[in-house]
Amino acid sequence: MSRSLSPLLRSLRTPAFGADPAGDRLARIHRSPNFENGSFRNPVGARTRPSGSALEFAKVYFRREERSRRAPAGHVPVHATTLADLAKPPASGLRLTWMGHSSVLAEIDGRRVLFDPVWGERCSPFAFVGPKRLHPVPLPLAALGPVDAVVISHDHYDHLDLPSIKALAGTDTVFVVPLGVGAHLERWGVPADRLRELDWHESTDVAGLTLTATPARHFCGRGLRNQQHTLWASWSVTGPEHRVFHSGDTGYFPGFADIGAAYGPFDATMIQIGAYSAFWPDIHMRPEEGVRAHLDLQGGRPHGVLLPIHWATFNLAPHAWSEPGEGTLAAARAAGAPVALPIPGEPFEPTSDAVPDAPWWREVAVAPEGGWSDHGPGPALDAADQETAPVG
Numbered sequence: 001m002s003r004s005l006s007p008l009l010r011s012l013r014t015p016a017f018g019a020d021p022a023g024d025r026l027a028r029i030h031r032s033p034n035f036e037n038g039s040f041r042n043p044v045g046a047r048t049r050p051s052g053s054a055l056e057f058a059k060v061y062f063r064r065e066e067r068s069r070r071a072p073a074g075h076v077p078v079h080a081t082t083l084a085d086l087a088k089p090p091a092s093g094l095r096l097t098w099m100g101h102s103s104v105l106a107e108i109d110g111r112r113v114l115f116d117p118v119w120g121e122r123c124s125p126f127a128f129v130g131p132k133r134l135h136p137v138p139l140p141l142a143a144l145g146p147v148d149a150v151v152i153s154h155d156h157y158d159h160l161d162l163p164s165i166k167a168l169a170g171t172d173t174v175f176v177v178p179l180g181v182g183a184h185l186e187r188w189g190v191p192a193d194r195l196r197e198l199d200w201h202e203s204t205d206v207a208g209l210t211l212t213a214t215p216a217r218h219f220c221g222r223g224l225r226n227q228q229h230t231l232w233a234s235w236s237v238t239g240p241e242h243r244v245f246h247s248g249d250t251g252y253f254p255g256f257a258d259i260g261a262a263y264g265p266f267d268a269t270m271i272q273i274g275a276y277s278a279f280w281p282d283i284h285m286r287p288e289e290g291v292r293a294h295l296d297l298q299g300g301r302p303h304g305v306l307l308p309i310h311w312a313t314f315n316l317a318p319h320a321w322s323e324p325g326e327g328t329l330a331a332a333r334a335a336g337a338p339v340a341l342p343i344p345g346e347p348f349e350p351t352s353d354a355v356p357d358a359p360w361w362r363e364v365a366v367a368p369e370g371g372w373s374d375h376g377p378g379p380a381l382d383a384a385d386q387e388t389a390p391v392g
Helices: 002-012 023-031 054-061 064-070 083-087 162-169 182-187 255-263 287-297 323-335 383-388
Strands: 094-100 103-108 111-115 149-151 174-178 195-198 203-206 209-214 234-238 243-246 268-272 305-309
Touching: 094 268, 094 305, 103 243, 111 209, 149 209, 162 182, 174 182, 174 203, 182 195, 195 203, 195 209, 209 255, 234 255, 243 255, 255 287, 268 287, 287 305, 287 323, 305 323
Parallel strands: 111 149, 149 174, 174 195, 243 268, 268 305
Antiparallel strands: 094 103, 103 111, 203 209, 209 234, 234 243
16 A cells, blocks of 8 residues: 555645755754654754644634634734835835745845745635735735845745745845754755755855854654754844844743843844644744744843734634734733834834834734723833743
8 A cells, every 4th residue: 555655645745845954954954963763853942743633723713713813803914015115215224024924034234134035815825725814925026125144944835935946046135944944945946056955053154144043943854754954943143233033933931031142132123922722832923932932032021022922813723813913912011011013015114113012913813801901001020020921
């Protein structure tokens, strides 16, 4: 039976599945201090598959009374971003534009970095099935203008998107990726001389910016056989005047404080706060954990602005669609940490006095029982509170 199935499985392996590392790339992976016993390892142990049974998860995920809350009740507002909006340099030297999910355009000291560009309609290897966008992209990828670097956090479909990479492959941008991920990009037409593959704590300079791959607590893979042969990472980007951090996907772990001590503090952090579940607590952060990670990165004090990412665009978890935004707003205000809440496509300057902070999602979400909370400002957490605050 296995022989008869093999040709079928090979026929289903579309180009979107990418390519496995081989040759010199695989040899470099084997030399990595983070590669052990045939796979990459997390900085802190983590389960890379959902806990509990598939039946238990299905009961929760497909429960009729919860399904309506996992999607917006109306059209998600999208800022009509234009090339003219982005052509004018930011007055402060730093501007972020969240395009939805984990895709962010960061303009830093005259340079432009695009994190995890996903312009495709579905995060899936197939065009006809898989999680579909809940809002349109704010502007066409071709209208984004020149980008100095494209940074990929890991190779899951909601972060590494074949149509987006193929469109960007024809530009002059440099692709900065975790170790092993370059195999996918080369198969999709990215020239090897425009690839920079980094292990954790390795850096590369692009157009005057220093980009550093930093640890994350997650996993990798684009197929049924997940061999953990591509690395996952968070990212620090340092310019002459500003610093930003992008978490990629990650569970909470104490290493955020080490990252902040080595590469921070940051003017802005882009932190994953959505698609979490009790079925996979090790690999995605809840909102309160994301706020704690932000504080760790800033040396334990409310410095810089937190931009919540990895939510609102795709339905990837059992929680309500609005819950990540609400949870982040509540946790950030309780901690005294500034938080930016732009609608997709809305550019803002983190170091300015005009950071968007209104809970825009409430206009298009199913309201929770008891209505929305005003999330009034609360006392900032001191160091002891941060160690013992609940993380769900």
